[in-house]
Amino acid sequence: xxxxxxxxxxxxxxxxxxxxxxxxxxxxxxxxxxxxxxxxxxxxxxxxxxxxxxxxxxxxxxxxxxxxxxxxxxxxxxxxxxxxxxxxxxxxxxxxxxxxxxxxxxxxxxxxxxxxxxxxxxxxxxxxxxxxxxxxxxxxxxxxxxxxxxxxxxxxxxxxxxxxxxxxxxxxxxxxxxxxxxxxxxxxxxxxxxxxxxxxxxxxxxxxxxxxxxxxxxxxxxxxxxxxxx
Numbered sequence: 361x362x363x364x365x366x367x368x369x370x371x372x373x374x375x376x377x378x379x380x381x382x383x384x385x386x387x388x389x390x391x392x393x394x395x396x397x398x399x400x401x402x403x404x405x406x407x408x409x410x411x412x413x414x415x416x417x418x419x420x421x422x423x424x425x426x427x428x429x430x431x432x433x434x435x436x437x438x439x440x441x442x443x444x445x446x447x448x449x450x451x452x453x454x455x456x457x458x459x460x461x462x463x464x465x466x467x468x469x470x471x472x473x474x475x476x477x478x479x480x481x482x483x484x485x486x487x488x489x490x491x492x493x494x495x496x497x498x499x500x501x502x503x504x505x506x507x508x509x510x511x512x513x514x515x516x517x518x519x520x521x522x523x524x525x526x527x528x529x530x531x532x533x534x535x536x537x538x539x540x541x542x543x544x545x546x547x548x549x550x551x552x553x554x555x556x557x558x559x560x561x562x563x564x565x566x567x568x569x570x571x572x573x574x575x576x577x578x579x580x581x582x583x584x585x586x587x588x589x590x
Contacts, residue, residue, distance in 0.1 A: 361377075361382045361383070361412045361413055361588060361590075362382075362383045362384075362410060362411050362412045362413070363377045363382050363383065363384040363385070363411065363412065363413045363414070363415070363588075364384075364385060364387060364403075364406070364407075364409075364411045364413070364414045364415075364469070365377070365384060365385070365386040365387065365414075365415050365416075365417075366386075366387050366388075366403045366414055366415070366416035366417065366418075366464065367387070367388055367403065367416055367417040367418050367419065368386040368387070368388055368417055368575070369386070369388045369390045369391070369392055369393050370392075370393050370394070370574050370575065371386055371392050371393060371394040371396050371398070372574065372575045372576075372577060372580045373386070373415055373417075373575050373579075373580040373583060373584075374386040374396055374397065374398075375394065375396060375580075376577075376580035376581050376583065376584040377583075377584045377588055378396065378397075379584065380584045380585070380588045382584070382588055384397065385397040385398065385399060386398045386399075387399040387400075387401070387403045387406060388400065388403075389401065389402070403416075403464075404463070407467045407468070407469070408468060411469045412469070412470060412471060413469065413470075413471040413472070413473075413512075413587060413588075413590075414464070414467060414469045414471070414472050414473070415472075415473045415475065415583060415587075416464045416472070416473070416474050416475065417475050417476070417575065418457065418460055418461050418464065418474065418476060419457065420476050420477050420479060421453075421457075422445075422450065422453040422454040422456075422457040422480075423454065423457050423458070423461070423476055423477075423479040423480045423481060424476075424477045424478070424479040424480075454480055457480075458480060458481070458484045458485065461474060461476075461481055461485060462485060465485070465508065465510065469510075470510075470511050471510065471511040471512050471587070471590065472509070472510035472511065472512070473507055473508070473509050473510075473512055473583070473587070474507070474508040474509075475505060475506070475507055475575070475579075476505065476506055476508075477503070477504065477505050477506070478491075478504055478505075478506060479506075481506065481508060482506065485508075486508070488506030488507060488508055489506075489507055489508060489509040489514065490506070490507045490509070490514045490515060491504055491505065491506050491507070492504075492505055492507060492515055492517075492579065493505070494521075494551075494553075494576045494578060494579070495520065495521040495523065495551050496517035496518070496519075496520055497517060497518055497519060497576060497578030497579055497581075497582055498518065498519040498521060498578040499521060499576050499577075499578050500521050500551050500552035500553070501551050501552055501553040501554075501576070502523075502549075502550075502551040502553065502554055503553070503576075512587055512590070513586070513587075515579075515582055515583065515586060515587075516582070516586060517582075518578065518581075518582055519578070521551070523549040523550055523551050524549075524550050524551075525547035525548070525549065525550075526547060526548045526549075526550050526556045527540070527541060527545055527546075527547040527548065528540035528541055528545065529556060531556065532547055
């Protein structure tokens with residue numbers, strides 16, 4: 361199978377398909393982080409190259425529901441970083457991002473999967489066909505992510521990882537063992553990438569966006585196993 365992994369720098373999904381014997385190549389404006397077949401440039405240059413399957417991970421910066429306040433017209437907090445888009449500039453960036461997703465969805469490729477966190481694609485194009493979580497694929501992590509599919513079956517979970525249970529700020533050994541409320545409140549589920557309050561543990565920094573965008577290996581392996589055989 362000839363497979364294009366669009367908007368990927370890590371090579372994770374690409375290499376999972378190569379390991380299964382497929383002719384796979386990644387593509388991004390940035391170089392690949394691992395040696396392997398990679399086109400550094402605009403994916404539109406190669407969309408018509410006879411692919412059987414495309415899995416695309418478009419940049420979610422202006423598509424995700426996080427920082428939704430920045431799409432409004434203010435007033436805004438004075439600590440906004442210089443260069444951060446807000447208001448109409450951010451809405452225009454979202455329109456461009458949505459147009460790019462539509463372009464990928466309409467590509468002349470028989471099998472297509474678009475992967476993105478919960479956000480604007482469902483609002484402005486169509487609802488996701490499926491939502492997946494890393495903890496369904498062998499990772500101690502939570503990150504609800506949508507899949508928009510063309511010609512592909514839903515991805516089947518392969519290994520569930522149990523969360524820790526948190527109540528009143530305390531990690532419980534069982535769901536009724538909270539020393540503060542004595543089981544009156546419903547415990548919250550938290551995985552390894554989350555604080556007890558539910559925030560992501562990843563340290564803020566200039567490359568945080570790239571680290572958060574990496575595809576989980578369990579997802580990549582499931583895609584190669586389940587979609588690579590079509």
